[in-house]
Amino acid sequence: MPYYHKQGNIPHKRHTQFTKPNGDLYTEELVSSEGFSSIYSLIYHEFPPTRVIKAESAAKVDKKTWVAENMQNRAFKGFMVKPEKDYINSRKVMLFNDNIEIILAAPTQSMEEYFFKNAMADEMIFIHRGTGVMKSVYGNLQFKPGDHLVIPKGTVYQLHFDTNDNRLFIVESFSPLRFPKRYVNISGQLLESAPLYERDIKIPQLETHTNENGEFHIMIKRKDSYFSYTYANHPFDAVGWDGYLYPYIFSIYDFEPITGRIHQPPPVHQTFETDAFVMCAFVPRLYDYHPKAIPAPYSHSNIDSDEVLYYVDGDFMSRNHVEKGQITLHPMGIPHGPQPGAVERSIGKKETNEYAVMVDTFQPLKLTKYAAGIEVPDYYKSWL
Numbered sequence: 154m155p156y157y158h159k160q161g162n163i164p165h166k167r168h169t170q171f172t173k174p175n176g177d178l179y180t181e182e183l184v185s186s187e188g189f190s191s192i193y194s195l196i197y198h199e200f201p202p203t204r205v206i207k208a209e210s211a212a213k214v215d216k217k218t219w220v221a222e223n224m225q226n227r228a229f230k231g232f233m234v235k236p237e238k239d240y241i242n243s244r245k246v247m248l249f250n251d252n253i254e255i256i257l258a259a260p261t262q263s264m265e266e267y268f269f270k271n272a273m274a275d276e277m278i279f280i281h282r283g284t285g286v287m288k289s290v291y292g293n294l295q296f297k298p299g300d301h302l303v304i305p306k307g308t309v310y311q312l313h314f315d316t317n318d319n320r321l322f323i324v325e326s327f328s329p330l331r332f333p334k335r336y337v338n339i340s341g342q343l344l345e346s347a348p349l350y351e352r353d354i355k356i357p358q359l360e361t362h363t364n365e366n367g368e369f370h371i372m373i374k375r376k377d378s379y380f381s382y383t384y385a386n387h388p389f390d391a392v393g394w395d396g397y398l399y400p401y402i403f404s405i406y407d408f409e410p411i412t413g414r415i416h417q418p419p420p421v422h423q424t425f426e427t428d429a430f431v432m433c434a435f436v437p438r439l440y441d442y443h444p445k446a447i448p449a450p451y452s453h454s455n456i457d458s459d460e461v462l463y464y465v466d467g468d469f470m471s472r473n474h475v476e477k478g479q480i481t482l483h484p485m486g487i488p489h490g491p492q493p494g495a496v497e498r499s500i501g502k503k504e505t506n507e508y509a510v511m512v513d514t515f516q517p518l519k520l521t522k523y524a525a526g527i528e529v530p531d532y533y534k535s536w537l
Contacts, residue, residue, distance in 0.1 A: 156341070156351055160292055160359035161393030167195055184307060184398055186329060194396025196290060199364045204385035206368060211381040214374070216246035216254070220520040223459075223484050228532035229524055231257050231463070231478035232320065238262045240312060241269065241372060241379070244323065248461060248482065248518040252429030255461060255512060256323035257478075257523075263313040267370040268388055270309045274325035274374075277425070277432070278302040279405075279510055281465060281478065283319030287312055290391045291399045292357030299405045299465075299508070300355075301424065301434075303330055305398055309371055309388045320478060322463050324512060328427040348409045349424075355402040359394070363387040405465070405508060410438035415446055419511065430458075433511040437467070439504050449499035452490025458513040459484050465508035481532070484517065492535055 164171040171179045180201045185193035196202075229247065236259040237243040243260040254274070263285070280300045287294045287302060289310040296302050304310060336347035343350055365387040373380045403424070411421040422433035440448035460483040469475045472492055483489040491499075 157395070157397055158356055158399065159393070159395035160357070161197075161362070161391065163195070163197055163393040163395050171197055173199075179392060184305075184396075186305070186398060191329070192397035194291075194394055194398040196391050196394040198290075199362065199390040199392065200366075200386040202384075202388070205382060206385050207381075207383040209381050211372065211379040214246065214377045214379065215523075216249060216377070217522045218519050219522045219525040223482070223518065223520055224487065225484070226487060226489055226533040227482045227520075228529040229480040229482075229527045230476060230529060231322070231480050231527065232476070233527040234259055234523070236261045236317070236319075240264050245523040246521050247480070247524045248520060250514060250516045250518050252327050252427075252516060253512070253514055253518075254323075254325040255518075256321075256325065258319075258321040258323060260312070260314065260319055260321070261317035264311040267372050268309050268311050270371055270373045271304070271306055271325065272373050272375045273306060274327050275306050275330045276302075276304040277324040277326070277330060278304065279322040279324075279463070279465075281320040281322055283314050283316060283321070285312060285314040285319075287400065288389060289357060289400055290389050291394060292359035294355065294357050294400060294402055296402060297404075301403045301405065302400070303403070303425075304400045305329075308400055310400070322510060324432070326427050326430070328429055330425045330427060330432075333423050333426045333431075348411055348421075349403065349407065353403060353407040355404075357400060359391065362391055363389045365390075405434045405436060405510070408434045408436050410436050412439050413441060414443040415441050416448065416450060417441075419513075422511070429516065430512055430514040433513070435469075435507055435509040435511065437504065437506045437508070440499070440502055447496060447500060448502055448505070449491040449496045452488055454486070454488045455483065455513070456485055458515060459518045460489075461512040461514070461518070463510045463512075465510060467505070467507035469505075469507045469509065479529075482518065482520075490536075493537075 180198040182196045234257045240260040243258040244256050248255040284297045369384045371382045424434045425432040462481045464479045
């Protein structure tokens with residue numbers, strides 16, 4: 154995260170005695186990233202966060218490989234993924250490699266009976282449909298369509314939905330999600346020239362905490378396995394915390410596009426980066442204003458990236474017959490670009506009204522059998 158924040162009650166000095174009204178001590182927990190060398194937070198609990206009653210293996214992640222070495226432009230209808238009641242069961246891995254999993258989910262019910270933690274990956278949950286609240290030890294985050302809900306690995310959370318019509322585009326990253334380095338100054342503040350600002354970032358609000366003993370069920374994902382843990386106290390028992398590591402929300406509707414006289418390359422749309430992939434947000438913007446500009450993107454061979462585009466809303470001028478929730482995959486080494494007629498249609502247009510989320514991976518992606526079930530046949534021929 155780009156800035157320090159604190160919530161609730163914390164002691165004057167870290168790693169010192171912090172006493173409850175009854176004379177007992179609160180338990181301090183350091184949540185640190187990259188060992189002790191990167192961002193971290195300190196959380197102050199009513200109970201030690203180590204009180205495990207039972208631990209057992211639960212299930213394997215279902216991501217049977219359909220295509221291990223893809224060399225074909227493909228498209229998938231994301232809204233064909235069938236809704237399911239349970240949040241974990243609703244998460245369907247579509248594309249993956251050793252660094253990332255790209256998941257679609259359509260849960261119809263809130264997480265009432267258990268909590269969830271991803272022990273190995275940061276999660277970016279893009280809220281396509283649905284409203285509600287994410288609850289965690291850090292407090293509550295109200296979410297709505299268009300939100301990038303970023304959850305650091307190791308965070309125990311629950312999603313509570315207001316309705317049963319929810320569509321989520323989820324990215325699991327096995328390296329930390331960060332804002333691009335070129336957006337940040339030497340002191341860690343987002344630059345004046347960045348397309349987002351700290352004011353755009355929504356942080357958890359720790360209004361209350363749960364001081365409760367009992368049996369509390371947490372499902373923990375570690376790479377390709379789920380583990381079932383039962384703890385002796387409610388996980389949201391923090392009276393306060395401070396630091397740089399916490400879940401947050403950044404809305405696609407708060408991203409300010411960068412434009413120019415001629416067509417700007419995709420990095421101007423970038424939102425997040427890791428060592429293994431980057432993410433972008435395409436939002437409504439004015440088109441290029443050179444008198445002979447071609448607003449449609451040029452054909453290109455992205456020789457070092459597999460490009461995944463998730464279509465959210467609006468009229469995407471470079472593609473024909475795009476639906477909400479559709480995904481396109483353009484693998485490294487194969488040219489792609491505007492479909493027939495798109496270049497000509499774009500000339501003279503003044504603006505676009507599209508929303509999309511893009512993920513460019515630096516290693517090839519594998520396709521799962523779930524992806525096979527929602528593929529658009531012969532998409533690779535759509536440039537003829």
